[in-house]
Amino acid sequence: MFNKLRIGKKGENIIFSVFVLIYIAWCVNSPDMNIESLKSVLTIGLSVGIIYGLVALGISLIYTGLDVVNFSHGEFFMIGAFAGLTMFNVLGDQDWIFNVFPDAYGWIIYVVCLFTAFVSMGLFGVFIERVFLRPLTKKGGGYTVAGMGIIICGFGLSVVLINVAYLIWNPVAKPFPAELGLPMEIGGLFLPITYIWMIIVGLGVAAGLWFFLNKTKMGLGIRAVAFSKDVSNLVGINVPLYISIIFGIACAIAGIGGTLVGPTYQVVVFMGYIILMKAFAAAVVGGFGNLPGAILGGFTVGLFETASSFYISGSHKDLYAFLLMIVVLMIKPTGFFGTQVKMKA
Amino acid sequence: MLKIDQLVSGYGTVQILNGANMKVDDQSIVALLGGNGTGKSTILKATSGLIRAWKGSIEFDGEQIHNLPPHEIVGRGLVQVTQGKDVFPAMSVIENLRLGGFILKTKKQLNDNLEKVFNYFPRLNERKDQLAATLSGGELQMLCIGRGLMSNPKMIMLDEPSAALAPQIVLDIFKNINRIRKDGLTVLIVEQNVRMALLLADYGYVIKDGVINVEGDSKKLMYDESVKESYLGGTKANVQ
Numbered sequence: 001m002f003n004k005l006r007i008g009k010k011g012e013n014i015i016f017s018v019f020v021l022i023y024i025a026w027c028v029n030s031p032d033m034n035i036e037s038l039k040s041v042l043t044i045g046l047s048v049g050i051i052y053g054l055v056a057l058g059i060s061l062i063y064t065g066l067d068v069v070n071f072s073h074g075e076f077f078m079i080g081a082f083a084g085l086t087m088f089n090v091l092g093d094q095d096w097i098f099n100v101f102p103d104a105y106g107w108i109i110y111v112v113c114l115f116t117a118f119v120s121m122g123l124f125g126v127f128i129e130r131v132f133l134r135p136l137t138k139k140g141g142g143y144t145v146a147g148m149g150i151i152i153c154g155f156g157l158s159v160v161l162i163n164v165a166y167l168i169w170n171p172v173a174k175p176f177p178a179e180l181g182l183p184m185e186i187g188g189l190f191l192p193i194t195y196i197w198m199i200i201v202g203l204g205v206a207a208g209l210w211f212f213l214n215k216t217k218m219g220l221g222i223r224a225v226a227f228s229k230d231v232s233n234l235v236g237i238n239v240p241l242y243i244s245i246i247f248g249i250a251c252a253i254a255g256i257g258g259t260l261v262g263p264t265y266q267v268v269v270f271m272g273y274i275i276l277m278k279a280f281a282a283a284v285v286g287g288f289g290n291l292p293g294a295i296l297g298g299f300t301v302g303l304f305e306t307a308s309s310f311y312i313s314g315s316h317k318d319l320y321a322f323l324l325m326i327v328v329l330m331i332k333p334t335g336f337f338g339t340q341v342k343m344k345a
Numbered sequence: 346m347l348k349i350d351q352l353v354s355g356y357g358t359v360q361i362l363n364g365a366n367m368k369v370d371d372q373s374i375v376a377l378l379g380g381n382g383t384g385k386s387t388i389l390k391a392t393s394g395l396i397r398a399w400k401g402s403i404e405f406d407g408e409q410i411h412n413l414p415p416h417e418i419v420g421r422g423l424v425q426v427t428q429g430k431d432v433f434p435a436m437s438v439i440e441n442l443r444l445g446g447f448i449l450k451t452k453k454q455l456n457d458n459l460e461k462v463f464n465y466f467p468r469l470n471e472r473k474d475q476l477a478a479t480l481s482g483g484e485l486q487m488l489c490i491g492r493g494l495m496s497n498p499k500m501i502m503l504d505e506p507s508a509a510l511a512p513q514i515v516l517d518i519f520k521n522i523n524r525i526r527k528d529g530l531t532v533l534i535v536e537q538n539v540r541m542a543l544l545l546a547d548y549g550y551v552i553k554d555g556v557i558n559v560e561g562d563s564k565k566l567m568y569d570e571s572v573k574e575s576y577l578g579g580t581k582a583n584v585q
Contacts, residue, residue, distance in 0.1 A: 217447070224433060224444050231431050233395060236419030236448040236496055 012332045019327060023304075030311035040189045041307050047195040047264075049302020050202030052321075054257040055279035056286065056294035057206065058250035064226035064289045065246035066133070071154035073254055074276025075161035076125060080117040080255025081267045082169055085176050087116040106179030110263075113178070114201065117255040125251025126244045132157065133247070134240070158272070165269045176262035194264045205256055206295050209249070213291075222246055274318060278305075281325035287335030296336055300324070346371050346500055346531045347392070347423070351401035354391040361387040363555040364401065369500070374522070374532040376546035376563065378539050378572075384555040385535045389502050393425035394418045406499065420448050422499035428508055429485035432492070434478035438469055441477050441488055445495030454497070462491040465521050483514035490518070490525075500531035507538045519545050543567050 027033060055077055062070045091097060091109045098105050136150045180197060183190040213219035224232045225242040232239050258271075265271070278301060283289075286297025301321045308320040328335060347369040355361040361384045369375045379385045390396045392403055394415035403411040405423050413421075432441050442462060446455045463470040466487040472480060477488060486506055493501045503522065507515040519541060526532050536542035543549055543563040551559040551572055559571055566572050 220440065220444060221447060223436065224447075227433050227435070228431070230395060231427060231433070232444075233415035234393060234419065234425050234427060235444050235492065236416045236424075237444075238414070238416045240414075 016328075016331050019331065027307055027311040032311055037310055039186050040191065041303070041310050043186050043191060043195050045303035045306035046299060047198040047202075047302070048306060049282075049299035050199050050206075050295070051257050051261055051275070051298070052279045052282040052301050053295040053298020054202055054205060054253050054260075055275055056282040056298050057209065057291055058254045059279055059283050060286075060289050060291055060294045061226075061246055061250040061253075063283075065222070065243055065250075066150070068150040069154070069280075070250070071151060071276065072157035072161060073154075073250070073279070074272030074274075075158050075165070076121055076251040076254040076272075077258040077275050078267075078269065078272035079124065079161065079165060079258070080121045080251075081176075081258030081262045081271065082165060083120045083255060084113040084117040084259030084262055085174060085267050087113045088176060088178065106181070110178045110180060114256055114259050117259040118252045121255025121258075122248040122252035124255075126248040128157070128251075129244050129247035158276075162269060162272070169269060171269050173266040173268040176267050178263040180263065192264055194260075198260045198264065201256070201260055203295075205253060209253070209291070218245070222249075278318075278321045281321040283335075284325050285328045285335055287337035290335070290337040293335055293337035300336075346406060347533065348404040349388065349392065349401070350404070352388065352391060352398055352403065353400035354387060354396055354398050356387075356396065360399070361555050362391065365552065365555065365557055367550055367557065369531055369533050370548075372526060372529060372531055373548060374526050374534060374546045376539075376542040376549040377533060377535045377552060378537075378542060378549060379552035380537075383552050385552055386504060387555075388552070389425055389504055389533075389535060392418075392502065393423065395425075416448070419496060419498075422497070423502070424493045424496055424498040424500070425502045426489050426493035426504065426506070428504050428506075429482060429489050429510075432477045432480075432485055432488055434476065436477055437474050438477055438480070438488060439473040441492055442469070442473075442495055445492030448496050455495075458495045458497060462494050465494070465524065466491055483510050483518070486510060486514075486518055487521075490521070494525070494530075498530065500533065501525070502533040502535070504535050505537060506534065507536060507541060515541060539572070540567075 055073060058076070059070060059073050062068065062073070088109060091112060097108065101108055132153065133150060136153060178194070180193050183192050184196070185191075211219075213223055221232070221237045221242055222245065224235070224237060225239055225246065229239050232242070257275075258267075261271075261275075279298070282297035282301045283294050284297070285300050286293030286295070301324060304324050305317060305320045309317045347367070349365060349367040351364045351366060352362050353360065353364055365384070365388060367375075367377070367388070377385055377388065387396070391398050391411070392405075394410070394413055394417075398411040401411075402409055405418070405421060408421070410418050410421065410423070433444065436444070439459075442459060443455065446458055449455050449458070463473075468484055469487055469491055472484065477485070480488060490501075490503065490506065493503075506518050506522070510518070515538065522532060522534065523545060534542055534546060543566055546563045549561065549563045549566040550557050551566070559566065559569060561569065
């Protein structure tokens with residue numbers, strides 16, 4: 001999972017660099033290009049990118065752990081946002097928090113919301129995995145017929161979750177008015193402070209996951225299960241339990257992503273779908289199944305999308321992520337970080 | 346220590362084992378021999394819980410284990426050592442070994458066992474920070490056996506420890522297997538290298554078409570005509 005950077009075939013890299021240079025030249029030529037707009041592109045691009053990265057992280061984690069692509073992951077993101085919002089509304093009515101912490105009032109509530117989203121989505125993910133996916137994974141996941149079943153089940157689950165959320169929270173877009181202080185001025189634009197908050201928390205979550213996977217015993221077990229279930233069984237790891245944990249962690253991270261996005265945009269029932277697609281693009285760009293690659297891919301997609309909509313055309317914002325994905329797939333099919341450690345035959 | 350009784354098992358709907366019987370005594374080395382596709386590995390997989398036993402029973406240390414999930418079987422002290430290619434290539438040698446001791450509770454036990462394994466295979470100590478993917482074939486096999494020993498097992502089952510290795514390294518590994526037995530473990534060894542396996546083992550089973558065909562003391566098996574014919578390169582070619 002956490003491997004070294006793969007230096008791909010020379011040709012791949014050269015062609016890719018040429019594309020990057022052409023793109024940069026195009027952006028620089030744009031009439032809107034100046035240091036001020038560049039600052040806002042960087043802020044927005046990185047903050048949106050880390051959200052794509054977090055969801056892509058979950059997709060990659062599930063892909064390595066269960067050998068399937070989870071097409072309902074966007075819905076966990078959406079429900080996570082609603083979980084955070086619900087907690088926010090509950091805490092918003094509590095006057096005592098305001099009385100005890102008059103200064104850091106908004107921050108404390110927001111951190112509790114993030115935590116709620118993390119924990120509740122983790123538990124919800126474990127529940128979904130145990131109840132709905134376990135009967136399918138029992139018959140064999142991955143590239144078997146049952147594995148195909150899980151993918152289709154993911155689409156179905158996505159529809160079901162959207163409709164359940166529709167029934168509970170109705171389709172009206174809801175504001176998430178977290179009080180995190182005044183907007184800051186970056187490059188002539190007044191941006192909510194949540195943009196910076198998104199980058200910090202997102203990177204913190206990614207770093208926490210890295211620490212968890214590389215420095216703890218449970219993380220070691222997760223990496224083992226992700227590589228081979230049979231061998232993990234033979235060293236005494238409770239594989240079904242660990243698969244649940246992997247799914248739960250992936251969903252918890254998506255839930256945090258939802259709550260992070262909430263205050264900047266709005267919370268809608270349909271927000272999961274487009275995020276899923278962008279995160280999918282991010283995962284492909286970074287190298288499918290590779291975790292640092294997922295975060296890096298998220299940043300790349302976020303920056304590319306924001307820069308393109310600033311400097312090229314703002315009316316096709318959602319197109320750019322997929323354009324980038326297609327270009328990367330054509331030139332570097334393994335993404336930035338491919339698998340490089342192969343076993344000798 | 347291990348008693349397999351009328352074991353029937355297989356993959357999916359394909360039945361491989363048709364009622365195999367085996368017994369492994371305490372602190373002995375038992376060899377399980379047979380050609381390709383006769384069910385040697387299937388017996389190991391059924392014993393370590395990777396596949397279910399359809400019928401029959403498997404008894405380890407006086408307890409029925411054929412209904413347990415694999416990690417509980419490891420917890421009871423029965424560990425299967427896979428072939429050398431089944432390590433975690435993207436992890437370092439020491440991480441692979443730490444995974445072997447996954448069921449251990451304390452850090453002290455882990456370190457004690459690490460020392461024990463490095464004592465058997467000093468080569469692993471030299472390479473402990475390398476990625477497992479960079480090891481040679483013999484070192485990979487040592488790593489696999491070492492990983493199996495990390496969990497303080499009572500019995501280990503080796504799946505073709507000599508596969509695709511140079512004779513000198515095979516000799517070295519077999520010497521270590523003998524040492525492991527002398528230190529109080531029971532060993533079941535599945536081999537295609539029949540001569541070596543019978544030299545090492547006390548008792549041997551020959552499996553054919555999913556049932557035990559011939560069994561006996563390894564000395565006796567060495568000179569058994571049918572075994573000779575089939576596996577030791579007698580006058581006739583392999584008659585299956």
